[in-house]
Amino acid sequence: MADKKTLTEETLGPIIDSKIMEAVGWFNSKLSVERERVMNYYNGDLPRRQNKGSATFVSSDVYDAVESMKAQLLEVFAAGKEIVKFDPTGPSDVNAAMVATKYTDYVVFSQNKGYNIFSSVIHDGLIARVGVAKVWWEENFRYEEEEFDGLPEDATMALAQREDVHTLDSEETEEGSGTYRGKLTKKIDESQVRIELVNPEEFSVEPQARDLGPKTFCVHKTLKTIDELVAMGYDKDKIDKWTAEDETTLSTNPELIARFQQIDAGIKSIDGTPIQDELRRVLISESYAQLQFKGDKHAKMYKIVRCGHETLEIEEVDEHPFLVFTPLPIPHSFYGNNFAARVIPAQNANTVLTRAIIDHTSITTNPRWQVLKGGLTNPRELLDNRLGGVVNVTRPDAVTPLQQPNLNPFVFQTLQLIQQKSEETTGISSLSKGLNKDAISKQNSQGMVETLIDASQMRQKIIARNFAISFLVPLYIKVYNLVIAKEKKEKIIDVAGDWIKVDPQRWIERRAATPSLHLGYGELEKEAQKRVQWGTTISQDPQLNHLFQMQGRFKLAADVAVAEGIYNYLDYITPPDKAPPPQPPQPPPGELEKLQVEGQKAQAAMLSAQADMKKVDAHVAIEQMKMKLDQMQQQFDNAMKKRDEDRKDADINNKIDVAQRETNIAEHTAVTEDRVVIEPR
Numbered sequence: 182m183a184d185k186k187t188l189t190e191e192t193l194g195p196i197i198d199s200k201i202m203e204a205v206g207w208f209n210s211k212l213s214v215e216r217e218r219v220m221n222y223y224n225g226d227l228p229r230r231q232n233k234g235s236a237t238f239v240s241s242d243v244y245d246a247v248e249s250m251k252a253q254l255l256e257v258f259a260a261g262k263e264i265v266k267f268d269p270t271g272p273s274d275v276n277a278a279m280v281a282t283k284y285t286d287y288v289v290f291s292q293n294k295g296y297n298i299f300s301s302v303i304h305d306g307l308i309a310r311v312g313v314a315k316v317w318w319e320e321n322f323r324y325e326e327e328e329f330d331g332l333p334e335d336a337t338m339a340l341a342q343r344e345d346v347h348t349l350d351s352e353e354t355e356e357g358s359g360t361y362r363g364k365l366t367k368k369i370d371e372s373q374v375r376i377e378l379v380n381p382e383e384f385s386v387e388p389q390a391r392d393l394g395p396k397t398f399c400v401h402k403t404l405k406t407i408d409e410l411v412a413m414g415y416d417k418d419k420i421d422k423w424t425a426e427d428e429t430t431l432s433t434n435p436e437l438i439a440r441f442q443q444i445d446a447g448i449k450s451i452d453g454t455p456i457q458d459e460l461r462r463v464l465i466s467e468s469y470a471q472l473q474f475k476g477d478k479h480a481k482m483y484k485i486v487r488c489g490h491e492t493l494e495i496e497e498v499d500e501h502p503f504l505v506f507t508p509l510p511i512p513h514s515f516y517g518n519n520f521a522a523r524v525i526p527a528q529n530a531n532t533v534l535t536r537a538i539i540d541h542t543s544i545t546t547n548p549r550w551q552v553l554k555g556g557l558t559n560p561r562e563l564l565d566n567r568l569g570g571v572v573n574v575t576r577p578d579a580v581t582p583l584q585q586p587n588l589n590p591f592v593f594q595t596l597q598l599i600q601q602k603s604e605e606t607t608g609i610s611s612l613s614k615g616l617n618k619d620a621i622s623k624q625n626s627q628g629m630v631e632t633l634i635d636a637s638q639m640r641q642k643i644i645a646r647n648f649a650i651s652f653l654v655p656l657y658i659k660v661y662n663l664v665i666a667k668e669k670k671e672k673i674i675d676v677a678g679d680w681i682k683v684d685p686q687r688w689i690e691r692r693a694a695t696p697s698l699h700l701g702y703g704e705l706e707k708e709a710q711k712r713v714q715w716g717t718t719i720s721q722d723p724q725l726n727h728l729f730q731m732q733g734r735f736k737l738a739a740d741v742a743v744a745e746g747i748y749n750y751l752d753y754i755t756p757p758d759k760a761p762p763p764q765p766p767q768p769p770p771g772e773l774e775k776l777q778v779e780g781q782k783a784q785a786a787m788l789s790a791q792a793d794m795k796k797v798d799a800h801v802a803i804e805q806m807k808m809k810l811d812q813m814q815q816q817f818d819n820a821m822k823k824r825d826e827d828r829k830d831a832d833i834n835n836k837i838d839v840a841q842r843e844t845n846i847a848e849h850t851a852v853t854e855d856r857v858v859i860e861p862r
Contacts, residue, residue, distance in 0.1 A: 188474055190492050197468050197485050201400050204385035205516070212516065213436055216309045216381060219521045220439040223247060223308055228529050236539035240531035246524045246607045247307045250508075253609075253641050254303050254648055255296070257697060263743070265649075265657040268693040281691065284683050285657050287674050288664065293376040301378045302506050302652065308521040309381035309436075312506040314652075315401065316659050318667040319375040322368050330354070330362035337361045345369065370670070374663045376656070379503070382436040390515040393505050395482060397515070400468040401503070408459040410488070419491040420463060463488055469501040504659065506652040508644045520607070527603040534592055534599075541588045549583040556580060608640025649696035657694050665690065709744035712737060731757045 205212060221227045222243040230237055258264050263286060269278040289295040302312035324347060331354065332340070341349045351363030379401060387398040411417050466487045473480040482501065486494040509518035547566060556579025557563060562572045563580065574580055604610045668685040716737045719729045735757050742750035 188472065190495065193472070193485065193495070194487065194490060194492050197466075197470065197487060198490070200387065200398050200470065201385070201402075201466055201468065203388060204398070204400055205388050205390070212310070213382065213434065215519060215522060217435040217439040219243070219308050219519065219525070220436065221442070222525050222528055223521060224439075224443045226442065228532050230536070236536040236543070238532065238535050238539055240528045240535060242528035242531055242603055243521050243524045246603070246609055247304065247521050249609045250307060250520070250607065250641060250644065251300065251303050254645055255300055257645070258299055258648060258653060264697050265653050265694050266697075267657070267661070267691050268695055270689070270691075274689075277688070278691075280681055280683065281661060281688060283681055284664070284674065284685075285661050288374050288660050289376065289656070292373050295376075298376055298378055303508075303648065305378075305381050306506040306508045306520075306648075308519070310507065310516045310519050311381070311384075312652075313379040313381065313384045314504045314506075314656070315375075315377045315379050315502050316504060316656065316663070317375055317502045318663050319372060321371045321373070323371050325367045325369060326364060327367060328362075328364050331360050332362070334359055334361060337363075340365065372667065374660050374667075376660070380437075382434045384503070386515055391513050392515055393501070393503060395500060396471050398468070398470045399501060399503060400466055402464060402466045404462040405465050406460050406462050410463070410465070410493075411459075415486075415488075415493045419493060420488050465493075469498070469503075502659075504652055504655050506648055508647060510647060510651075523606050524603060527599050527606070530599045531596065534596055538588065538592060541585075544585055548585060551581055551583050553579045608644075653696050654694045658692065661688075661691055664688075706745065709741045712741050712744070 218227070225239045225241060225244065228239070263282055265282070265285070267278045267281045267285075269275045289298075298314060302314050305312035329337075329340070329351075332351075337349075337351055340346060341351075345367050347366045347368040349363065349365040351361045354360045354362050383402050385400050385402070386393065390397050393399060407417065407420055410420050468485045468487070469482060470485065471480045472483045482498055484494065484496045484498045484501075485492065505515075507515075507517040508520050511517050550563060552560075552563065553576070556575050558573040558575060562570065572580065664685045665688050671686075672683045674681055674683060716729070716734070719725050735754065738754055739750055747753075
């Protein structure tokens with residue numbers, strides 16, 4: 182390989198061309214031959230009959246196995262309602278994760294044909310080992326012309342400055358009027374994420390690739406017209422150097438021919454004389470490889486677009502745009518096992534044995550005859566195998582049937598063994614397809630049948646998980662990241678009747694998502710029934726009933742509706758935050774008058790009771806007043822009585838005091854008189 186210092190556009194071209202030529206899956210490789218053979222078996226063109234005149238019956242084992250497996254996967258993963266959910270990073274991110282999930286669903290199923298893409302990817306994976314899809318951001322603009330008249334000068338200038346106005350031509354309506362008229366061309370941005378199926382024969386990877394990792398060389402070859410390439414911005418002079426005869430490499434691919442062989446579509450004309458030269462198709466190779474140019478510290482992934490020996494584009498990219506689905510992966514190998522090819526032996530055996538039964542029945546019904554020479558008067562009568570026809574013979578033993586060996590009795594047992602082996606190989610039983618008439622019988626209960634179906638469904642569940650984990654989750658993450666990186670405008674979209682505001686510029690990066698893995702056979706209905714039973718249990722539990730509030734009840738009802746396939750549940754139930762307050766129950770029309778009379782009676786009784794109560798209250802108040810007056814009188818009497826007693830005690834004390842004083846005075850006077858001395862005069 183060329184040194185990184187000398188790696189230029191000229192030296193890079195031959196290197197990329199050699200990598201493309203050695204890539205697995207390209208023209209006439211063993212993988213391409215296998216795909217052609219499988220397609221012929223799928224279409225019922227093989228096995229061919231060996232003898233002319235024998236039965237032409239062809240068993241449809243390959244077709245039945247592929248379509249049954251595809252139907253089981255599409256039953257869940259093409260529903261278009263949150264088949265993948267982004268995981269919130271925390272409690273505050275729950276609503277944002279929900280909006281991201283719904284908008285990604287909108288991009289996959291509304292902006293792109295999600296159902297057709299899933300169906301085709303699953304189909305290619307089952308018959309071609311891998312199904313490939315391409316996801317990228319497509320720049321697309323639409324132009325519309327409009328006329329205006331009578332606009333003022335400032336409005337006309339403002340109109341010309343708008344981002345969505347591509348060109349504007351105006352003139353003054355009348356000289357000096359100050360108003361303008363003219364035409365403008367609007368540039369309407371219709372850019373979006375594109376998801377496209379890649380034909381198996383157009384995609385190749387390097388030999389012995391383990392997976393489609395960031396270091397794996399891969400190439401997508403496709404036919405495009407010169408006009409398409411010029412519109413994509415490529416140099417027309419380089420494109421014209423590509424010769425028309427080189428287009429046969431892809432147009433005559435055996436896989437492509439086998440795909441249209443059933444309707445005998447033939448080969449598209451490549452004589453180099455299209456309707457117009459601009460519509461001539463050329464082969465474009467879009468390669469993705471790890472390269473290290475001069476100045477790069479490490480190898481980086483580059484997108485290299487080549488047309489023949491000319492390089493049209495070299496662009497550094499973060500990752501390749503491809504996603505692959507491998508139904509039966511093999512460790513350490515990009516290409517897994519071929520699901521349909523493993524059913525080919527069963528189709529061959531069933532076809533051969535069934536043809537033998539048909540041929541034996543035909544020979545038994547219309548045997549070969551041995552004719553005695555000269556025993557027929559007219560040999561044409563025997564050749565005319567007309568019902569009730571007459572054959573004239575000259576003797577009774579002239580015509581006898583040629584003895585044929587009996588049919589081998591083990592043919593039917595062998596057919597049953599082949600069917601059983603095919604069911605073990607594919608994981609699809611006649612029970613799951615509803616084709617076994619003995620499934621529902623007196624000996625088989627419903628539980629037994631469900632057990633048999635679940636047992637036969639295990640391989641389908643593994644393939645479903647491969648599809649969900651290896652294709653769906655990376656698809657949603659890739660679409661989400663492209664929306665964040667490229668979507669510039671805020672949008673409001675309608676999702677199941679609910680208008681959601683989307684502003685990808687405010688979104689955070691996400692790397693985790695959870696797929697839905699409920700695979701067919703009523704599992705979604707079972708999940709819904711489990712939720713209903715769980716809600717009933719909580720409602721009847723007195724310790725948990727108060728925790729089961731209206732918001733939780735609404736969420737449970739919504740989840741049950743989605744599981745049952747009722748996605749427009751908002752047409753029937755209203756979220757709690759938008760519901761009006763609960764109203765009291767209204768009585769029947771005939772009961773309203775009765776309730777009014779009863780209300781009047783109750784009101785009159787209440788007024789009478791209130792009057793009686795007032796009388797009782799007044800009587801009680803009077804009695805209380807009397808008791809209070811009696812208490813006051815008693816207190817007054819007690820006070821007066823005590824006052825009299827105190828006065829009497831005071832009088833007695835005064836009398837005692839006066840008497841005592843008088844006694845003291847008397848005693849003093851007596852002593853004085855006794856001591857009087859009469860002096861002589």
